[in-house]
Amino acid sequence: MARVISGNGNSKSRALRVLYNCAKCPAYCCTYDRVDVTRRDVARLAKHFGVTYEQAEKRYTKISSGDRVLKQHQDHIFKKACMFLDQEKRQCTIYDARPAVCRVYPDSLRCGYYDFLASERRRQCDDEFIPDA
Numbered sequence: 001m002a003r004v005i006s007g008n009g010n011s012k013s014r015a016l017r018v019l020y021n022c023a024k025c026p027a028y029c030c031t032y033d034r035v036d037v038t039r040r041d042v043a044r045l046a047k048h049f050g051v052t053y054e055q056a057e058k059r060y061t062k063i064s065s066g067d068r069v070l071k072q073h074q075d076h077i078f079k080k081a082c083m084f085l086d087q088e089k090r091q092c093t094i095y096d097a098r099p100a101v102c103r104v105y106p107d108s109l110r111c112g113y114y115d116f117l118a119s120e121r122r123r124q125c126d127d128e129f130i131p132d133a
């Protein structure tokens with residue numbers, strides 16, 4: 001999820017070969033209900049914000065169906081989004097401290113949502129169209 005340009009993390013060199021462009025996407029992957037965090041992720045967040053592990057866990061995460069996940073805020077595009085998404089720029093605000101799952105997403109040369117987004121934008125002849133996900 002979210003890269004240099006949004007919640008999803010592609011380095012410049014990687015962006016040369018992947019078949020999606022996070023800069024043209026409203027950061028759909030940062031609006032997933034569940035962004036799982038590990039103990040290591042919580043520790044990284046604690047260090048980033050200069051708080052204790054327990055404070056980071058309480059402030060930035062919650063339990064969902066038995067697993068620890070990042071908290072969300074309301075979002076004007078997708079109703080809810082990760083609390084660390086800049087909702088105007090559609091960028092991750094904690095890029096260097098983002099959880100492991102965000103670092104590897106989408107773990108492929110393609111992003112399914114981006115394929116869908118690009119297809120719908122071509123169909124609508126509108127480069128900024130955002131389909132319901």
Ligand code: SF4
Nearest residue numbers: 002007030082092102
């Ligand atoms: S921490 Fe949140 S905003 Fe940042 S990449 Fe992950 S899901 Fe997106």
Ligand code: SF4
Nearest residue numbers: 022025027029111114
């Ligand atoms: S949904 Fe895909 S294209 Fe959009 S920000 Fe996430 S990884 Fe990038």
